[in-house]
Amino acid sequence: MKFLCVECDRQMTFEERQLPGDGTLAAAFRCPKCGRAVALLTNPMETQLVSSLGVKIGGATVPAEPLQTIRSMVATGRDAAFADGGERATGNLPSWSAEAQDRLSRVPGFVRGMVKKIYADYAKERGIGEITPAVMDAARAELGLEEM
Amino acid sequence: MPLNIRTYHELTEPDRSGLGEQIATQRRRLAARLAAVGRVIVVMSGKGGVGKSFVTAHLARALARAGRAVGVLDADLNGPTVAGLLEAGTARLVVGEDAVLPATGSDGVRLVSMAQLLADGQPLAFKGPPAESFVWRGAAEAGAVRELLADVAWGPLDVLLLDLPPGMQRFLELCDILPAPPAVLTVTIPTPESHDAVRRALHAAQERGSPLLGVVENMVGGPFAGTAGADLAGEFGIPVLARIPWHPTPDTWHLLATRL
Numbered sequence: 001m002k003f004l005c006v007e008c009d010r011q012m013t014f015e016e017r018q019l020p021g022d023g024t025l026a027a028a029f030r031c032p033k034c035g036r037a038v039a040l041l042t043n044p045m046e047t048q049l050v051s052s053l054g055v056k057i058g059g060a061t062v063p064a065e066p067l068q069t070i071r072s073m074v075a076t077g078r079d080a081a082f083a084d085g086g087e088r089a090t091g092n093l094p095s096w097s098a099e100a101q102d103r104l105s106r107v108p109g110f111v112r113g114m115v116k117k118i119y120a121d122y123a124k125e126r127g128i129g130e131i132t133p134a135v136m137d138a139a140r141a142e143l144g145l146e147e148m
Numbered sequence: 149m150p151l152n153i154r155t156y157h158e159l160t161e162p163d164r165s166g167l168g169e170q171i172a173t174q175r176r177r178l179a180a181r182l183a184a185v186g187r188v189i190v191v192m193s194g195k196g197g198v199g200k201s202f203v204t205a206h207l208a209r210a211l212a213r214a215g216r217a218v219g220v221l222d223a224d225l226n227g228p229t230v231a232g233l234l235e236a237g238t239a240r241l242v243v244g245e246d247a248v249l250p251a252t253g254s255d256g257v258r259l260v261s262m263a264q265l266l267a268d269g270q271p272l273a274f275k276g277p278p279a280e281s282f283v284w285r286g287a288a289e290a291g292a293v294r295e296l297l298a299d300v301a302w303g304p305l306d307v308l309l310l311d312l313p314p315g316m317q318r319f320l321e322l323c324d325i326l327p328a329p330p331a332v333l334t335v336t337i338p339t340p341e342s343h344d345a346v347r348r349a350l351h352a353a354q355e356r357g358s359p360l361l362g363v364v365e366n367m368v369g370g371p372f373a374g375t376a377g378a379d380l381a382g383e384f385g386i387p388v389l390a391r392i393p394w395h396p397t398p399d400t401w402h403l404l405a406t407r408l
Contacts, residue, residue: 001165006151016162023277042279045284050167050286051276054174054295059166066248066299069291076270082248083240110265113243120341 001058003038005031012038017058019141023047027057065114077110094123097132118143173324179327181247184408185219185305188330189361189408190322194349195342196314199366200335203392205233205254206310207333210401212255212408216306219250222261222320223293223311225272231261239264260300261291267358290321297325307408316352329358332407333389336376337367343376350384361408362389 003012012029015037019025023044030037040057041048050057054069071077096104100119107115123131123140161168182188185291191204202219211218222230231237234253241264242249250258262272274281274288302308311329312318323329332353346363353360365377368391381388391406 001167002156002159002161002163004154004159006153009152009154011159011161011164012405016214027165045280048276049284049287052274052284052291053167053171054291055167055170057165057167061171063246066243066246067295068299070265070295073274073276073288074292075273075275076267077265078267080240081265083242126321 001040003029003040005034005036007036008033010034014058017056025050025057034083065117071111071114074110077108079109081110082113093120094128095130097130099133100131100136103133103136172176173297174294175327178294178325181298181300181302182308182327185302185308187306188308188310188326189333190223190310190312190330190358191318191333191335192312192319192349192353193335193342194315194345194347195336198335198337198342198346199392200314201230201233201311201336203333203364203366204309205230206396206401207404207408208234208257208259208307208309209255210398210405211307212257214402214405216405217304218257219302219305219308220253220257220259221293221296221300221308221310222259222263222356223296223318225262225289225292227313228261228266229313231259231263232281234259237263239240241265244301247299249298250302258302258305260296285358286317290325291322293318294325316349319349319353320356323356323358329353329356331359331361333361333364334380335364335366336380337372338365338374338376339372340374340376342386343374343379346376347383350380354384360384360386362387364388364390364392364404366392368393 005012008031010031010033011051012031015028015030017027025047027040028037104112104116119131119136119139122143123135128135191200193200208220220230220234222228234257236251236259238254239251241251250260251264253259266272274285276284284334334346334350336342349403350360362384363377363380365388377388377391392400
């Protein structure tokens with residue numbers, strides 16, 4: 001997928017991705033010459049088609065977790081399918097506020113371990129000591145975790 | 149006057165959406181994971197109900213008993229049965245740092261199946277907009293098969309058997325996913341109806357450049373009359389590797405394993 005600024009005859013560069021939370025997606029591209037920005041808006045079906053390929057428009061910001069597409073997309077997964085629940089300690093893990101733990105507990109067991117690891121890695125990489133709902137919201141927006 | 153718009157291929161800068169590079173990364177990851185696998189063999193048939201999973205499970209066990217390192221991927225996502233046949237249908241999968249460890253089934257066969265991931269009695273259903281789900285469901289299933297190949301720490305294997313659902317769709321997906329067209333082991337029953345369906349599948353495999361290993365004729369000596377195994381072998385110039393009776397013995401499977 002490429003975007004061309006026809007007036008400048010220049011390929012546009014990816015600027016940012018937004019996930020409003022209704023299954024749609026917005027991806028902005030900008031012309032490096034004239035600065036004009038255009039947004040690609042996908043409907044839920046188109047968004048799902050891209051997600052089904054295990055890719056993200058604009059690129060993935062973090063490496064994919066094992067079986068990430070399966071764990072994030074399967075609606076009928078078994079709660080106890082995975083043995084460790086994602087508790088793969090790597091040292092200096094951030095703590096979880098009570099509100100964040102409560103929110104995490106509402107994530108289906110099939111995907112909870114992976115979601116927990118993604119949030120923990122996000123916080124750790126940014127030097128965040130405690131994961132709160134606000135941190136989770138920021139991670140969701142920044143990493144494009146619409147399906148989680 | 150029409151605008152002067154260059155085509156996709158005329159734009160020589162990298163794909164700024166990042167999709168192409170992500171797909172390439174997926175392919176590299178899969179190729180690296182399978183680098184220690186000696187041989188990938190798909191067990192397929194154009195016909196349903198001929199015993200592909202039964203043959204896969206027993207062949208895997210026979211190979212393992214003969215000292216081979218064997219893995220089985222149940223690529224029948226909607227009707228996964230081979231894990232149950234290998235007595236690991238509800239085994240929990242351990243998640244490592246960058247891969248999931250396969251379960252260990254009968255005779256030490258390593259396997260992964262959607263049966264291990266789905267809630268009891270539930271079909272494979274995906275999250276997403278329900279309207280016109282046919283548009284993306286095929287991509288989601290192909291993506292799931294890719295992940296089951298690339299995100300599982302298979303380790304060094306002599307053989308990785310892929311148990312396919314009936315029809316050709318999954319085989320064609322695998323030809324796109326795998327670094328090279330997989331070797332094909334075809335299962336049929338003796339009937340003319342099975343012959344017709346399997347013949348089409350073999351032609352498709354041949355057109356994709358897959359090595360055709362041979363035919364396994366299953367359910368021989370029962371109510372299904374015919375000569376499908378011999379006919380297919382003659383037409384495609386491949387061997388009949390085994391004729392499996394209704395009540396096969398361990399020797400039946402051992403003989404098949406020695407012929408692969």
